Amino acid sequence: MKWKNKPFCNKCNQEFEVPYLWCPNCNNLIFIHPITGPPIEKIELKSMWSLIPFLPKYEQQITLFEGNTPVIPIQNMENLKNLNLKLEFRNPTGSFRDRASALITSDILSKNFSKIISASTGSFGISLAAYSAKGQISSTNILPKQMDLAKIEQIKVYGSEVIQAGKNLDEAISLANELTLSKKSYFPTPNNNLLTIEGQKTIALELILQMKNIESIIVPRGSGTLILSIYRGFQDALASKWISKIPKIFAVSLKKSDGAFLAESLKLENPFLINEVNSILKLTEGEELQIDASEMTKDALDLAKYEGLFIEPASASVISAAKSLIQKEQIDPKTSVAILTGSGLNALNVFASQMRDIKKVVWGISEFSTQRFEILNLVAEKKANHGYAIWGALGKKKSLQSIYQHINNLVEDGLIIDTIPDQKKALYILTNKGQEMLEKMRDLIDLGK
Numbered sequence: 001m002k003w004k005n006k007p008f009c010n011k012c013n014q015e016f017e018v019p020y021l022w023c024p025n026c027n028n029l030i031f032i033h034p035i036t037g038p039p040i041e042k043i044e045l046k047s048m049w050s051l052i053p054f055l056p057k058y059e060q061q062i063t064l065f066e067g068n069t070p071v072i073p074i075q076n077m078e079n080l081k082n083l084n085l086k087l088e089f090r091n092p093t094g095s096f097r098d099r100a101s102a103l104i105t106s107d108i109l110s111k112n113f114s115k116i117i118s119a120s121t122g123s124f125g126i127s128l129a130a131y132s133a134k135g136q137i138s139s140t141n142i143l144p145k146q147m148d149l150a151k152i153e154q155i156k157v158y159g160s161e162v163i164q165a166g167k168n169l170d171e172a173i174s175l176a177n178e179l180t181l182s183k184k185s186y187f188p189t190p191n192n193n194l195l196t197i198e199g200q201k202t203i204a205l206e207l208i209l210q211m212k213n214i215e216s217i218i219v220p221r222g223s224g225t226l227i228l229s230i231y232r233g234f235q236d237a238l239a240s241k242w243i244s245k246i247p248k249i250f251a252v253s254l255k256k257s258d259g260a261f262l263a264e265s266l267k268l269e270n271p272f273l274i275n276e277v278n279s280i281l282k283l284t285e286g287e288e289l290q291i292d293a294s295e296m297t298k299d300a301l302d303l304a305k306y307e308g309l310f311i312e313p314a315s316a317s318v319i320s321a322a323k324s325l326i327q328k329e330q331i332d333p334k335t336s337v338a339i340l341t342g343s344g345l346n347a348l349n350v351f352a353s354q355m356r357d358i359k360k361v362v363w364g365i366s367e368f369s370t371q372r373f374e375i376l377n378l379v380a381e382k383k384a385n386h387g388y389a390i391w392g393a394l395g396k397k398k399s400l401q402s403i404y405q406h407i408n409n410l411v412e413d414g415l416i417i418d419t420i421p422d423q424k425k426a427l428y429i430l431t432n433k434g435q436e437m438l439e440k441m442r443d444l445i446d447l448g449k
């Protein structure tokens with residue numbers, strides 16, 4: 001891989017070949033001088049790789065034809081009419097992360113690594129798994145325990161090994177770090193990889209090619225890397241005289257921490273980027289908007305019903321924000337664009353729980369609920385009715401002790417009952433409450449099929 005302009009740390013004045021986002025010596029954010037590309041009329045946009053003059057050069061590119069996602073205006077929602085939407089969920093695996101994965105996996109091949117270990121929450125994991133498959137790189141994904149089943153299963157489909165460990169992303173990342181050292185594999189840490197920024201910046205460059213005049217852009221804040229990426233893309237465009245001024249950047253985050261599972265990607269994962277993002281907002285005269293998790297999910301459903309676009313709840317945060325910006329006349333919808341980052345198909349369970357009005361149990365949201373469901377099913381169908389048999393029927397994959405723990409919980413919750421409590425060995429049947437619970441859970445599964 002060859003850089004156009006080499007990454008450097010302006011604090012300790014050192015250049016790097018490795019795509020660090022943070023300086024390994026002084027922890028400063030790594031910088032790349034804006035790249036001057038060809039005149040705008042020389043670019044014919046076919047995919048992200050049409051923007052090669054702005055990207056590092058690889059001997060071998062891994063691509064699934066990412067980028068060149070369409071921009072279309074809102075037509076039927078009156079309060080958002082004419083607002084432009086950049087459909088990033090039209091990328092190969094349903095998210096803007098594919099732009100970063102194409103560069104990261106191309107880098108892995110050029111460095112002759114055969115194994116990749118990554119830690120991420122969801123979309124990035126799915127994306128890296130698909131691109132690893134294309135490059136025939138063996139991949140392992142370390143995911144936090146609380147994850148949407150739709151995402152886990154997609155990662156497995158691409159042949160990636162999944163390890164669920166850690167309560168949150170930070171714990172998963174530190175485990176991935178340890179494994180990487182012991183197995184000598186490539187560890188991309190997407191949130192700490194400069195190639196993530198270089199790939200995602202192509203969103204900004206494409207927008208300039210696709211829209212005549214952009215005054216404002218609305219972006220989910222998330223870990224901050226997308227905002228940094230878009231700003232860097234506009235900087236390249238400015239250096240190439242494609243634009244004369246960088247558009248206003250509006251960042252969207254969640255109001256409360258509840259419902260955070262709806263929007264894992266809106267959680268601030270990299271506190272180091274806080275200052276950077278805040279200064280970008282200030283420089284471009286944009287601002288940060290905070291919205292409600294419930295409003296966001298409603299807007300995602302409206303977008304599907306009125307515009308035919310099915311996106312993740314987290315991605316709909318920009319729609320909620322745009323509504324208030326238009327209402328306050330802070331933006332003109334015709335010259336504004338909102339980035340729709342991820343597909344609704346990656347968050348089916350969240351929608352299932354919303355549409356069926358079942359708030360407590362969301363199929364697949366955790367391994368805990370899944371195990372409970374499996375045990376209830378076995379008892380209901382009389383396939384196993386005591387601890388040891390249930391353990392066997394579940395393939396003895398978990399410890400016997402953990403199965404007993406689940407059974408005890410189900411008894412405490414009144415979902416199953418021991419029919420011979422005075423004998424040493426228990427025989428369980430479902431209670432009416434257990435039957436009701438099981439039916440509710442089955443309802444949710446039908447949607448996933």
Ligand SMILES: [Zn+2]
Nearest residue numbers: 009012023026
């Ligand atoms: Zn430094």
